[in-house]
Amino acid sequence: MVTVEVVGEETREIDPETLGTDPTYADLVRAVDYSPHEVSVLVDDQPVPEDRAVDADYVRVLRLIKGG
Amino acid sequence: MSDLNLDPTQLDRYSRHIIMDDVGPEGQKALLDADVLVLGAGGLGSPIVQYLAAAGVGRLGIADDDVVERSNLQRQIVHADADVGRPKVESAAEFVAELNPDVTVDAHETRVTADNVDELLADYDFVVDGSDNFETRFLVNDACTLAGVPFTHGAIYRFEGQITSFTEGQPCYRCLFPEAPPAGEIPDCSEAGVLGVLPGTVGCIQATETVKWILQDAGLAPEADTLDGRMIFYDAMAMTFEDVPVQPDPDCPVCGDDPAISSVQDVEYVETCAIGAD
Numbered sequence: 001m002v003t004v005e006v007v008g009e010e011t012r013e014i015d016p017e018t019l020g021t022d023p024t025y026a027d028l029v030r031a032v033d034y035s036p037h038e039v040s041v042l043v044d045d046q047p048v049p050e051d052r053a054v055d056a057d058y059v060r061v062l063r064l065i066k067g068g
Numbered sequence: 069m070s071d072l073n074l075d076p077t078q079l080d081r082y083s084r085h086i087i088m089d090d091v092g093p094e095g096q097k098a099l100l101d102a103d104v105l106v107l108g109a110g111g112l113g114s115p116i117v118q119y120l121a122a123a124g125v126g127r128l129g130i131a132d133d134d135v136v137e138r139s140n141l142q143r144q145i146v147h148a149d150a151d152v153g154r155p156k157v158e159s160a161a162e163f164v165a166e167l168n169p170d171v172t173v174d175a176h177e178t179r180v181t182a183d184n185v186d187e188l189l190a191d192y193d194f195v196v197d198g199s200d201n202f203e204t205r206f207l208v209n210d211a212c213t214l215a216g217v218p219f220t221h222g223a224i225y226r227f228e229g230q231i232t233s234f235t236e237g238q239p240c241y242r243c244l245f246p247e248a249p250p251a252g253e254i255p256d257c258s259e260a261g262v263l264g265v266l267p268g269t270v271g272c273i274q275a276t277e278t279v280k281w282i283l284q285d286a287g288l289a290p291e292a293d294t295l296d297g298r299m300i301f302y303d304a305m306a307m308t309f310e311d312v313p314v315q316p317d318p319d320c321p322v323c324g325d326d327p328a329i330s331s332v333q334d335v336e337y338v339e340t341c342a343i344g345a346d
Binding site for chain 1: 108110111112113197198199200201202205222223224225228230243244245246248249250253254256257260262267299301303310312313314315317319
């Protein structure tokens with residue numbers, strides 16, 4: 001299981017096996033109902049490419065906002 | 069104190085700063101000598117300008133190409149009803165002049181672009197990004213990072229705010245978000261709405277970061293911890309602040325090990341801010 005914390009929202013547990021073969025962080029993001037374009041994925045506080053295969057058991061998802 | 073050239077009126081005006089060990093007359097002098105550029109005179113820019121002017125930041129550049137609309141007045145507190153239709157920089161400069169005669173305002177009634185950003189930044193020690201669009205946010209990040217100009221970033225959405233600061237050697241905005249999302253994917257305040265007091269909280273934190281940077285640059289407030297390497301996520305609905313640590317991205321296109329961007333001319337600063345093919 002991968003724990004996905006969407007900053008400012010709920011934390012969810014996602015089973016990577018439900019995301020197909022060799023799921024990526026983009027797949028993980030879609031599984032928590034976001035587009036990979038609108039978030040950054042952090043593993044151990046480090047941004048990771050969204051096309052990289054999931055290899056962590058805890059990720060933080062930070063949403064992009066633009067208002068000023 | 070006399071050798072710091074603070075006159076009696078200034079000693080009175082800034083007395084609550086001056087009595088603090090971490091500010092003192094030296095810190096106040098540093099604030100009066102500082103040159104800070106505020107990008108945007110809207111929701112975030114308003115409290116930023118207001119508090120930096122009150123603190124006695126000696127020279128404030130304010131850049132914005134917009135005019136005041138009535139729908140701005142619910143949150144953009146340096147503008148008043150009589151300012152509707154006026155350039156925001158003009159209204160903001162007038163507000164500062166009435167608040168603190170120690171502050172000189174450079175009003176830049178212009179949109180910040182790749183063609184003028186380097187010239188704009190060249191005159192300032194610190195930049196405060198209170199812009200409301202990705203084009204400016206990525207441009208400011210790239211230009212400041214390449215030029216080594218420290219800056220603080222704020223963004224707002226409905227009940228949420230994000231604040232961080234960037235100095236040399238620390239992660240930049242593109243470490244977190246390498247490129248802007250496709251046009252229209254992220255709603256702005258006019259589409260999604262924003263709580264009127266939200267930019268007040270976020271802008272005040274940006275102003276705080278600015279003042280702390282100026283003090284630290286003067287060798288003061290050594291224990292001050294800034295938002296370099298971390299982002300604050302503020303949820304006004306839950307009334308919570310979450311600290312999100314961020315490490316630099318070695319693959320960052322601006323500050324990474326092999327950066328693709330060496331000049332703002334390498335990037336087409338439209339809604340998506342993609343790196344040019346060449």
